[in-house]
Amino acid sequence: MTPAFLTSAFLTAPFNAAPFTTAPFRHTEPLPPRSASGRTAEVYRQLAEDFGVENASTFVVLSSSPGLMAAAWALMRESLLAGEGSRTGKELAAFGVSRANRCPFCVDAHTLLLHATGDHALAERLARGEAPEREVQARMVAWGEATRVPGSPDLTPLPYFVRHTAAYVGTALAFHFINRIVSALLTENLLPGNxxxxxxxxSLVGRSVAKTVRRRLVPGTSLALLDGDAGPGPTWAAGTTVGPAYAALRAAAMAGSSLLTEADQILVRDTVAVWDGTHQPVVWDALPGRADRPGARLALLAALAPYRITDEDVAAWKKPPYTDHCLVELIAYGAFTAVDRIERALPLQAAVDASVSR
Structure with missing residues (x-):
């Protein structure tokens, strides 16, 4: 397999299966990016320019809901790409989040992006399942993993400077959402044939986007893509562009609750509210059956076990008048209920106090 072949077949559309006939999408059939217009087309343009990835499947899969797609992109851009702090550090945090969520697609993606930062040895240690040699980097991965578990002792003290909280917390929460979308609606193969x-x-894929990854971005460019006033952002992101991006994603994702009855919304909220961060067993008593409450079942799986969503789960709910657009919004709603549970449980003030007192 020659570098020239890799460049033409994979690097022109990394994180896609477009070079071959197999598609990365499960349960939906997004329209080709070349047919996009308006806001959706602008998201694709920004992805190519600021992320270095044309038509990233992680966002293509959301394209049937332009407001949701734009908000997910904005949170990732304003935190991971344009936010304060080290890109390597934020990639390590995102890697930890993705590993905790058992999302091999995203774990592999962050390994490639660590190659793009230039730290090839670090990327390869992680690819082999080893911890980073540097303590601060190992703590960053551990912190990312710990964000999944309310009350985890690894959440304090902070492994980053307090002034960088918005960027690091925004990155972690962005990938708690993206991991769930990916696990529910994409295959595990980051590149064709894995x-x-x-x-x-x-190494080669990482180097192909290195120039973009190492470029310093101006914060705020993505905010023009967002819908109106989504309400106040969280206090941990006050005064940053991460705040309105997070608020926009919260508003766009939670709108999917309208696809469920009030009783099903209560079931989803109450179940996720007491979730302790563990992965659900195969026999999960709180999970409703496909026949009686298929919508609530899909939303709960998206929140707590998205990798277990099956064709049968989708078919039980996705009947006329429901469409791909509806399915994407329901999955996003379930995913964000977990993000909201995680965000509310983060001991940010205690972490700040512990970090300042060191």
Whole structure:
């Protein structure tokens, strides 16, 4: 497999299966990005320019809901890409989040992006399942993993500067959402044939986007894509562009609750509210059956076990008048209920106090 072949077949559309006939999408059939217009087309343009990835499937899969797609992009851009702090550090946090959520697609993506930052040895240690050699980097991965578990002792003290809280917390929450979307609606293959499992491919793909990854972005460019006033942002992101991006994603994702009855919304909220961050067992008593409450079942799976959503789960709910657009919005609603549970449980003030007192 020559570098020229890799460049033409994979690097022109990394994180896609477009070079081959197999598509990365499960349960939906998004329209081709070339047919996009308006806000959706602008998201694709910004993805190519600021992320270095044309038509990233993680966002293509949301394209049937332009407001949701734009808000998810804005939160990732304003925190991971344009936010304060080290890009390597934020990639490590996102890697930890993705590993905790058992999202191999995103774990592989962050390994490639660590290659793009130039830290090839670090990327390869993670690819082999080893911890970073540097304590601060190991703590960053551990912190990312710990964000999934309310009350985890690994959440304090902070592994980053307090002034960088908005960027790091925004990155972690962005990927708690993206992991769930990916696990529910994409296959596990980051590249066709899982070729990212080969070290030369990882290195070459990372190098292909290195120039973009290492470029310093101006915060706020994505905010023009967002719908109106989504309400106040969280206090941990006050005064930053991460705040309105998070508020916009919260508003766009929670709108999907309208696809459920009030009783089903209560079931989803109450179940997620007491979730302790563990992965659900195969026999999960709180999970309703497909026959009686298929919408609530899908939303709960999206929140707590998105990788277990099956064709049968989708078919039980996705009947006329429901469409791909509706399914994407229902999955996003379930995913964000988990993000909201995680965000509310973060001991940010205690972490700040512990970090300042060190």
């Amino acid at each position: 070729v990212q499992r080969f070290r030369p491919v990882r």
